[in-house]
Amino acid sequence: MRILVKLSTTLRDCVPGYDAETGLSLDIPDGASVRELAQHIQVPPEEIKIVMINGRQSEGTDTLRDGDRVALFPAVGGG
């Protein structure tokens, strides 16, 4: 299945050449979870604080579906 991944701030450092404008368009095995996706793109799961799938807050254990748009964030907590 094909999914679109958008990475925020420091998580972008984990993916060399990441293009913030387009995000990552990836083919991953059917039924993969967000956590498995993170491992696939070598983003340490513990650095991911917020998961949004198709504009809704989700859990790292949630299963992805073909065509999903996944946004991953660290803590954005500065003032």
Next chain:
Amino acid sequence: MPMPSEARPLSADELLTFISGHPARRGLPSDGVTPPDAAHPLFVERDVLADLARLRGCPLRQVMDECLSRHIWPERFRRNYGLFSVMAMRRLLGARVLLAGCGGLGGHLAGLLARLGIGAFVFCDPDSFTESNLNRQAFCTERTLGRPKAEVAAEAVRDMAGHAEVVSHVLAVTADNLPALLDGVDVALDCLDSVADKTLLENACLRAGVPFVHGGVLRHEGMVFRNVPEPADSPAGAPDALPDIGLRRLYPQGQSAAELDAARAAGVSVLSVAGTACLMAGQCLRILLGDAAPGLGRLYHLDSGLPELESFAW
């Protein structure tokens, strides 16, 4: 001219007589003509309003409110006319906000809210400006280096809006001092720099029945949401009801000491700070003007580097 005391509001005629007779107003249009109305307001300069306040022995903010009620707008709000009704402008002028944190977000927000017409400010920040703040913090200048951020923010707002009531506290928010800091506050603005402190503030706000606006920044990005307490007389707002803490939902794992240290050393763009402050000010306005439903609002994410603004559901 003898003026009625502050106990009695002036009539429209009395106000217009004073204004048209003021030396600064002689020869200007609208003198002595039909009373202003919503479609044809009269704009009056600061010096005239200040003299009126002095003569009546009452705060300038009160005189401004009284004038607005008669469609006499302070000249400083001329370009707010058309954006806000008289009622909305009076609400803003009568509102008190807490800025918890007076660095990046807090500094930019203070300026925005003062120019919008918010009438009272409580500033709280334990820190002083350092050189590394110069890249993004509105009130950090080479002259203010080393000075407490809360005091500098208060001075800056007084310079922008002399009618505003301004209080500054050079201290960190704690569970003990938050109830007093939130007393009489209409909206609390989270400009703090740790998830723990932000959560502490949100929790205190919801327990005190004070609407909360979260802001957070990192690198080119920022996040904003509002959390408006349920009315105290509703089941969800009952004293024993557990408040819905947005930050606890957003960051259930919290933030470790190492993560906090890394975040405090990370790059932060002034564009993300200023843009996020604008989004927070927008949320604050919606709350003050009664346009924000109780509960958690959407989560807004700004990427000032692209730029891109998106919103998420919880």
